[in-house]
Amino acid sequence: MAWKVGGALASLLVLLWVSNSAAVGPASEHAPARQDATQRGIWRRDYRAPAAIPFPESNPYTEAKAELGRRLFFDPILSGDRDRSCASCHVPNLGWADGRARAADLNAGDMDLRTPSLLNLAWQERLGWDGKFRTLESVSFFPINGPANMNLPTAEALRRLSEDEGYARAFAEAFPDPAVTKERVEAALATFERLIVSRPAPFDRWIAGDEGAIEAAAKRGFDLFNGKARCAACHSGWSFSDGSFHDIGTATGTDIGRGRFFPGSPALRYAFKTPGLREVSRRAPYMHNGAVPTLEAVIDLYDRGGIERPSRSPDIRPLGLAPSEKADLVAFLRTLSSEPGRVPALADLTPDTPRP
Ligand code: HEC
Ligand code: HEC
Missing domain, CATH: 1.10.760.10 (Cytochrome c-like domain)
Structure with a gap:
């Protein structure tokens, strides 16, 4: 089986496949069975999980930052009426989306867009359905500030977090200088989000x-x-x-x-x-x-x-x-969904759970 062999032979098979595909195109329905088996083996290899999650140089991984981000993600402190968190819409056991056709606005109506899953975003450059966000960091204050979404102005968000003793400590642990700034909230949330990787x-x-x-x-x-x-x-x-x-x-x-x-x-x-x-x-x-x-x-x-x-x-x-x-x-x-029960239940949604 092609995907089991290592090193030189595997590369050779790739070369073979490249020359074959140039000649006949992928998955011709009438290809001989043996060739189909080889194609399937090569295709399978394209879907192997990467060995590590990539973090940008501008925001490298630290455990303290990820923990702070996890806490912020599940905490309604980031919404005007303290009744919504990121996890209200990006629900872990709904594939980090919300199961709705379009996201719920604050007046029990619908927004224009469906809530996308947050799975495996560490590997994506442009975010948003239309690519309006250039980095994962730059997304967070869009929902936080959105009047129909979490409806909390930036200054008020930063004030709330700096006045909270637990957060003041967590920012001091995560960053060399403990001041609570917009950039640090963004860095922490993005670090946590990069850990949201499918099982x-x-x-x-x-x-x-x-x-x-x-x-x-x-x-x-x-x-x-x-x-x-x-x-x-x-x-x-x-x-x-x-x-x-x-x-x-x-x-x-x-x-x-x-x-x-x-x-x-x-x-x-x-x-x-x-x-x-x-x-x-x-x-x-x-x-x-x-x-x-x-x-x-x-x-x-x-x-x-x-x-x-x-x-x-x-x-x-x-x-x-x-x-x-x-x-x-x-x-x-x-077959692309993990087994039921492997993702946390709704009732588990506290700042201490889940660890993706
Ligand atoms: C030309 C690129 C392209 C091809 C080819 C393509 N897709 Fe898609 N797929 C997309 C895009 C873009 C969307 C989102 C469209 C939108 O939101 O309006 C999408 C959406 C989907 C969705 C919905 C996912 C979600 O979370 O909403 C599924 C499922 C899907 N595609 C499966 C398939 C399957 C199965 C095929 C082959 C039969 C296929 N796609 C072929 C680009 C493609
Ligand atoms: C009311 C529901 C709702 C809440 C609350 C919410 N989001 Fe979203 N999220 C959405 C919708 C809808 C989009 C699509 C926006 C777009 O494409 O312009 C989105 C898009 C995103 C994306 C881009 C995903 C992609 O695939 O491109 C990220 C990242 C994200 N949200 C993170 C967050 C974070 C972090 C929070 C909390 C600070 C949050 N969201 C709060 C509904 C929500």
Whole structure:
């Protein structure tokens, strides 16, 4: 099996695959069985978990900073009426999202966007559905200050934290100079958020070599995902996101996503960030506006190929999937969720739990 062999032979197989793929293209349906097995092995290797979480030089990991960030993340002290924390919307056992089509505003209405999962953001550069945030650090005060969100002005947030003895101590432990500043709140929250990494799922046991970890349908779904259905063109790598922005041909309406920042570039109209697919079966409904209720409905959308328009990605077009192939794709997506019970229950949401 290709993914089990080490060193020189593995690189050789990669070279072989590169020359093969140039000739025949990925996952030709009519490829001989033996070649399919090799392709599957090579693909599997692309999804291996990285060895370490990357932290930027400007905000290196320290345990004290991560602990402070964890505490801030779960603490309603950062909302005007002390009734909301980051974890009110980014709920650990809902895949670090909230299970709603669109986030709840303060007046029991809906915001325009769905709450995205916070899983595996350490590997993403641009954040927000439209990429409006350049760093993880720069996100935090957007929800804190948002009048319909946590509704707390920065000065009041910093005053509350410096007057709290516990926080004053925690800032002094985390930073050489104990003053509570906006930058330090951002640094601590981002350090904690980079630790939010998905747990191993049946899919990971399978790519590590346990053939019994997932069913045959899911394995066929994996082949489709990487081959005929072209999903991996955008949902690539271990977290199943290229971190980039695409129009998948479904959005209509006034929110044109990343196109807002590039009015001169028609290709970015309706482009939204590719979401990672870890724990995806736990986070219905789907898309930036929560418009798609189930994974089955997501697959139907891709099968239809979406609206033909200049912005639609060239990787999106009608797929002609048989009903059994659609079911295989869904079976595969379900293998990306960790076992139930491995994520903390809602009742556990205190500043002392959970440790991702
Ligand atoms: C009312 C629900 C709500 C609360 C509370 C909330 N968020 Fe969010 N979060 C959202 C929504 C909605 C978005 C999408 C915003 C966008 O794309 O412009 C988001 C986006 C994010 C992102 C970007 C994720 C990505 O995939 O690009 C991060 C990081 C984040 N929030 C962190 C936080 C932190 C830290 C807090 C607390 C300080 C917080 N959020 C509080 C709803 C919420
Ligand atoms: C051209 C790039 C591209 C291709 C190809 C692609 N996707 Fe996506 N996918 C995206 C983007 C971008 C979104 C978010 C769109 C939005 O929010 O409106 C998305 C959203 C999703 C979602 C919803 C996730 C969530 O948290 O809301 C799922 C599930 C999904 N894709 C699965 C697939 C599958 C399965 C395939 C193959 C049949 C596929 N994708 C092909 C880019 C792509």
